[in-house]
Amino acid sequence: MLLPTAYLVVRVLDEGVSAWEDITSVAARQAVVRTVALATTVTAASVALGVSLGWLTARTDLPLRRMWTVLLALPLAVPSYVGAYTFVAAFGPRGMLQDVLSPLGVATLPEIYGFRGAWLVLTLFTFPYVLLPVRAALHMMDRSFEEAARGLGASRAEAFWRVTLPQLRPAIAAGGVLVALYTLSDFGAVSILRFDSLSRVIYIRYTSFDRGSAAAFALVLVALSLVVVIGESMLRGKARYHATTRHAAAPVVRLGAWKWPAFAFCTSVVIISLVVPLSVIAYWLARAATDDSASWLTREAAWNSVYASGLAALVAVAASLPIALMAVRYPGALASVAEKAAYTGYALPGITIALALVFFAANYAPSLYQTMPLLIFAYTVRFLPQALGSSRTALLQVNPNTEDAARGLGRSRATVFRRVTLPQIVPGLTSGALLVFLTVMKELPVTLLVSPIGFDTLATRVWSATSEGFFARAALPALLLVALSSIPLLVSVLREERA
Amino acid sequence: MSDAFLHARGIEKRYGQTQAVAGVDVDVAQGRLVALLGPSGCGKTTLLRIIAGFEYPDAGDVLLDGRVLNGKTTFVVPEKRHIGMVFQDYALFPHFDVARNIAFGMPSGVNGRKRVDELLELVGLTGLGGRMPHELSGGQQQRVALARTFAAEPALVLLDEPFSNLDPALRTKVRAEVRQIIQALGTTAVFVTHDQEEALSVAETVIVMLEGRIVQSGPPAEIYRRPATRGVAEFLGDANMLEGHVRDGELSFALGLAAAASTHAEGHAHVLVRPENLALTSDGGVQGVVVGREYYGHDQMISVRLGDGTLLRIRAHAGDDVALGATIGVVLRGSAVIVGE
Numbered sequence: 081m082l083l084p085t086a087y088l089v090v091r092v093l094d095e096g097v098s099a100w101e102d103i104t105s106v107a108a109r110q111a112v113v114r115t116v117a118l119a120t121t122v123t124a125a126s127v128a129l130g131v132s133l134g135w136l137t138a139r140t141d142l143p144l145r146r147m148w149t150v151l152l153a154l155p156l157a158v159p160s161y162v163g164a165y166t167f168v169a170a171f172g173p174r175g176m177l178q179d180v181l182s183p184l185g186v187a188t189l190p191e192i193y194g195f196r197g198a199w200l201v202l203t204l205f206t207f208p209y210v211l212l213p214v215r216a217a218l219h220m221m222d223r224s225f226e227e228a229a230r231g232l233g234a235s236r237a238e239a240f241w242r243v244t245l246p247q248l249r250p251a252i253a254a255g256g257v258l259v260a261l262y263t264l265s266d267f268g269a270v271s272i273l274r275f276d277s278l279s280r281v282i283y284i285r286y287t288s289f290d291r292g293s294a295a296a297f298a299l300v301l302v303a304l305s306l307v308v309v310i311g312e313s314m315l316r317g318k319a320r321y322h323a324t325t326r327h328a329a330a331p332v333v334r335l336g337a338w339k340w341p342a343f344a345f346c347t348s349v350v351i352i353s354l355v356v357p358l359s360v361i362a363y364w365l366a367r368a369a370t371d372d373s374a375s376w377l378t379r380e381a382a383w384n385s386v387y388a389s390g391l392a393a394l395v396a397v398a399a400s401l402p403i404a405l406m407a408v409r410y411p412g413a414l415a416s417v418a419e420k421a422a423y424t425g426y427a428l429p430g431i432t433i434a435l436a437l438v439f440f441a442a443n444y445a446p447s448l449y450q451t452m453p454l455l456i457f458a459y460t461v462r463f464l465p466q467a468l469g470s471s472r473t474a475l476l477q478v479n480p481n482t483e484d485a486a487r488g489l490g491r492s493r494a495t496v497f498r499r500v501t502l503p504q505i506v507p508g509l510t511s512g513a514l515l516v517f518l519t520v521m522k523e524l525p526v527t528l529l530v531s532p533i534g535f536d537t538l539a540t541r542v543w544s545a546t547s548e549g550f551f552a553r554a555a556l557p558a559l560l561l562v563a564l565s566s567i568p569l570l571v572s573v574l575r576e577e578r579a
Numbered sequence: 580m581s582d583a584f585l586h587a588r589g590i591e592k593r594y595g596q597t598q599a600v601a602g603v604d605v606d607v608a609q610g611r612l613v614a615l616l617g618p619s620g621c622g623k624t625t626l627l628r629i630i631a632g633f634e635y636p637d638a639g640d641v642l643l644d645g646r647v648l649n650g651k652t653t654f655v656v657p658e659k660r661h662i663g664m665v666f667q668d669y670a671l672f673p674h675f676d677v678a679r680n681i682a683f684g685m686p687s688g689v690n691g692r693k694r695v696d697e698l699l700e701l702v703g704l705t706g707l708g709g710r711m712p713h714e715l716s717g718g719q720q721q722r723v724a725l726a727r728t729f730a731a732e733p734a735l736v737l738l739d740e741p742f743s744n745l746d747p748a749l750r751t752k753v754r755a756e757v758r759q760i761i762q763a764l765g766t767t768a769v770f771v772t773h774d775q776e777e778a779l780s781v782a783e784t785v786i787v788m789l790e791g792r793i794v795q796s797g798p799p800a801e802i803y804r805r806p807a808t809r810g811v812a813e814f815l816g817d818a819n820m821l822e823g824h825v826r827d828g829e830l831s832f833a834l835g836l837a838a839a840a841s842t843h844a845e846g847h848a849h850v851l852v853r854p855e856n857l858a859l860t861s862d863g864g865v866q867g868v869v870v871g872r873e874y875y876g877h878d879q880m881i882s883v884r885l886g887d888g889t890l891l892r893i894r895a896h897a898g899d900d901v902a903l904g905a906t907i908g909v910v911l912r913g914s915a916v917i918v919g920e
Contacts, residue, residue: 481670484633485724487657488664489684489731499683503674 085428087436088299095292102296107281112300115277118198118270119263119304125203126259127252130210131245133349136342138218140333148346149215153573155353156208157566159522161268161543162558163205166357167192168272169364169551176363176551198275204353205269206262210255212573217251218244236333257312264305265429267525268539272546278304279431279525286435286529295439298432305427361562364555377541378556385537388452388527389520392459393513396467399460400512404471409480419468426465433462434529450532458530459523463516470515474508475501518568522561584609584767585630585735590639592625599625600636601791607735607769607784609644612761614782615771618814622791623771627737630769631664632657643735663733667740669724671712677723678708684731698726702760717745718753725760736761738770742777754781775815779803787811808919812851817880819857819891823850825917833889834865834911848917854880854894856913859901864908867891869901883909 092099102108137148158166170176171192191197225247229239267279274280278301286294335342403422406415437458441449448454478501486496524539531537536544538557545554583606592600599622607613617623628634630641632648632655641649643662648655663684672680681695699705702722712720721741728736741757742750758781761768772778778785779799786796795807806812809820823832825848830837832850834857859881870890871882874897881893881901891909895901 479668479670479673481666481668482672484631484657485664485666485670485727486672486683487633488631488660488662488733489727490658490661490686491684492656492658500672504672 085299085302085432085436087440088295088302088432091292091295091436091439092299095296098292099296102293103300108297108300111276111278111281111297112304114195114275115264115279115301115304118195118202118275118277119260119308121199122202122206122263123256123260125199126207126210127256129203129207129349130214130255131248131252133207133346134211134214134218135240136346138215140335140342141339142335142342142346143339144343148350150570150573151350151354152211152346153208153569154566155205156212157569158205158353158357158562159268159524159539159542159565160202160205160262160266161272161524161539161546162561163201163357164197164269164272165542165546165551165554165558166360167197167201168546169554170356170360174549174551176360193274195275197273198270198277201269201273202263202266206259207353209258209262210252213251213255214248217248221247253312257308260308261305261427264301264308265431267429267431267528268543272543279429282431282435283525283528291439294435298429298435301429302427302432305429309427358562361555361559364552365559368552368555377536377553378538378560381536381538381541381557382560384535385521385539388455388459388531388535388537389517391452391456392463392520393467393517395456396460396463396516397471397509397513400464400467400471401509404468404475408472408475422468423465428462429525430462430523431525431529433458434526437461438529450530452532452535455527455530455532455535458526459520462523462526463519466519467512467516470508470512471505474505474512477508478504515568518564521564583607584611584644585769586640586642587626587630588640590626590629590641591637592622592629592634593637598791600629603639603788603791603793605786605793607767609767610765611767611784612758612782613769613784613786614778615769615786615788616775616778616814617773617788619773621788623773623788624739626788627664627739627769627771630735631662631737632660633664661732661734663728663731663736665721665724665728665736665738665741667743669712669720669744671720671723671727673712675712676708677704677710677712677715680712680723681708681727681730683727686732694730698730701729701763702726703756718749721745721753722756722760725757729760729764729766734767736766736768738768740772741770742772743774750777757781779815787814789814804914805916806851806918809849809851812916812918817854817892817894819852819854821850821852821889821915823848823915823917830915830917832915833885833887833891834909834915837911837915849920851916851918852891852911853913854892856911856915857891857893858910858912859883859893859895859899860908860910862908864910866906867909869903869905869907872901872903883907885909 095102133148133152136142137145137152142148155163168175172178221244225243226239229243230236234242265279266277267283270277271280271283278297282294282297282301285291285297400422403415403418407419437454438449441454445454482500482504483496486500487493491499521537522539524543527537527540528543531540538561541557542554542561545551545557585605585607587603587605590600590603590605591598601622603622603626605615605626615623615626625634629636629639629649635654636649639649640647640651643660646655647653648660672683675683677699678692678695681698682691685691685694695708696705699708702725704719704722704726707715707719712723715723721744738757742754745753754777770782779802782799784796785799785802787794787802789810795802795811802811803815806815812818812820821832821834823830825831825845827845830848830850832848834852865885867883867885869881870884873880876897878897879895879899879901881895881899883891883893885891893909901907
């Protein structure tokens with residue numbers, strides 16, 4: 081797992097002085113500033129949206145609260161590059177809006193490429209990362225703290241700022257870190273919207289065969305991600321938050337005159353982040369109906385996506401099982417090192433993993449270069465943390481006494497694993513595999529860089545068709561991706577609602 | 580070398596700074612039902628898990644029927660020990676029905692279905708073989724766990740807090756049933772408990788373990804009546820611990836004089852008087868003031884402070900009408916026992 085970063089370091093050290101010049105160059109500095117600016121503003125906007133919407137949907141008498149709960153989580157099902165595609169295909173040159181407006185004499189639309197576009201798109205499709213934990217925390221939070229504050233003479237607003245908000249800090253931090261990491265590692269949206277953040281710069285340098293500086297920039301990106309991860313663990317705070325007792329009903333705040341403005345706020349967020357993308361896709365889908373090649377290409381890409389994602393899901397779950405077993409059943413120094421190493425995949429942007437593996441294969445394992453096994457390996461490195469999470473959870477739910485009991489009944493360790501442990505974890509492993517499957521399906525940078533030549537997936541179809549301005553050809557794969565991604569999301573949101 | 584069926588010697592186990600088991604010797608005769616009694620955290624479960632082979636001791640030997648299970652160079656894996664363990668949470672396999680749970684550990688060559696039916700009948704669950712574990716009550720799960728353990732024909736059965744997950748109303752009944760089943764099969768069994776009432780009422784032999792050491796073992800009545808130490812005395816039930824003095828074979832303490840056991844050294848002594856060995860009287864006795872009264876229905880516990888400040892707890896009939904603040908006499912009705920430090 082550490083191999084990609086380690087190899088990047090070696091590679092950059094090889095370059096020596098020129099790598100140092102790359103890292104300290106004006107271009108690098110500008111890319112870092114742009115990337116940090118984007119990550120900061122997207123995170124700030126997501127926190128603002130996530131906290132306000134979380135509070136509105138969890139604690140107030142907002143009309144149609146349950147509907148908003150589901151709808152406001154769904155933007156997460158739109159991969160950033162699909163979101164970017166829909167915005168370009170709607171508001172960009174030769175886009176839907178221009179199609180409609182040009183007969184009316186409107187020749188140019190406001191520029192959507194660059195910082196503003198990237199910021200808007202990334203915010204709109206990542207804010208649920210903050211919304212979901214904040215809402216969960218609001219549901220879990222003990223109302224008695226707030227009531228105690230009110231009883232001590234604080235107004236409702238004071239109680240919110242001084243009692244509720246500080247208690248939400250862990251949830252906001254957790255969501256904010258996800259948004260920041262997502263933005264840092266995002267490749268699809270920034271490249272479609274032509275915003276030169278680090279990952280796009282890395283890609284451009286790589287494709288223009290300036291591989292040494294691509295590697296150097298990739299290391300800078302890893303460093304930024306690490307800053308976020310380490311910063312979060314330092315800021316997490318020392319206070320312990322817990323509910324003393326569970327109360328059945330959370331207090332409902334009456335919005336009064338603010339009811340309809342709040343309703344309009346939720347409506348507009350849903351329109352921009354859900355209705356617009358979906359209707360853009362529908363518009364181009366209708367236009368594509370006449371284009372035979374589009375559907376043929378999609379069928380092949382869909383099959384490739386299913387095939388690669390399925391393999392990656394199986395391999396990732398299989399690889400996660402021994403690590404999870406060690407961590408859960410034999411906790412110790414070795415297990416914790418293995419687990420931590422596996423989790424670094426979370427902090428490593430996909431493009432750096434891809435780059436490292438491409439370099440490595442090109443230099444040391446040419447027979448693997450641009451092959452399926454390497455692609456599957458790259459996916460595994462990237463998504464092992466996800467598989468590990470679910471394998472761990474599945475194992476934690478197995479009562480270790482059932483394993484001991486089976487051994488006491490005269491069965492060997494291997495038999496016990498096969499007959500007692502495995503049957504109990506299969507459901508958990510299956511849902512882990514499904515999750516990895518759906519995530520790999522959406523993955524873009526690793527697929528672009530590592531896959532065999534001519535290996536198109538749904539994700540790369542959306543990306544390349546959009547880059548080339550064939551909006552109609554991107555519509556069907558985009559729709560498929562959104563539909564697939566919304567399945568696990570709907571399941572978990574509905575489960576949370578029922579709880 | 581002892582001729583005991585289960586023989587453990589010098590068992591030690593340390594977790595970091597904590598000495599869980601500190602040099603324990605245990606001998607259990609064949610066919611016995613033994614309770615390993617101690618407060619939570621005294622190391623009794625660890626000892627049980629060492630005997631079963633689920634933990635490695637830092638030192639010590641375990642022999643079963645003369646066969647070395649743990650020795651200097653020997654470690655027999657759990658599945659080859661012929662020791663059955665019944666877990667506190669029963670640990671039934673959630674993905675198997677009752678019959679498959681029971682059949683899991685059966686030796687090959689046994690007529691599975693017939694044996695399962697026999698065992699179901701033995702534990703009083705005839706006809707429930709098709710149920711899944713979560714469809715059973717706690718008491719039923721307990722009995723399935725027993726049947727599953729017996730199906731493997733173990734030489735020794737270990738039970739870890741077998742009754743603690745049952746609600747109190749059910750507990751007494753299940754205890755009696757489990758005792759019957761174990762004794763009907765003549766199996767040697769050791770069960771761990773922190774409940775002194777449970778240990779005294781179920782076991783034939785009680786081993787008391789405190790802070791990683793075994794402090795006393797013997798028949799229940801012996802342990803209760805003649806505890807070896809203050810710790811055992813207080814752990815086994817309500818105890819009045821008084822200070823006394825032995826001179827010329829006679830014990831003198833707050834309640835007067837009593838004959839001391841001839842073995843006891845002259846001088847200062849700790850004296851145990853159980854509350855049921857005291858009685859209240861309006862006529863004579865040692866005078867004291869009633870300072871507390873806990874009414875239990877079947878009886879009541881009266882606290883009396885004597886003139887010299889000694890506080891006594893006395894088990895009295897529920898009908899005795901005792902007023903707080905009243906002056907009353909206390910007499911010794913049974914025996915006072917001198918115990919060690």
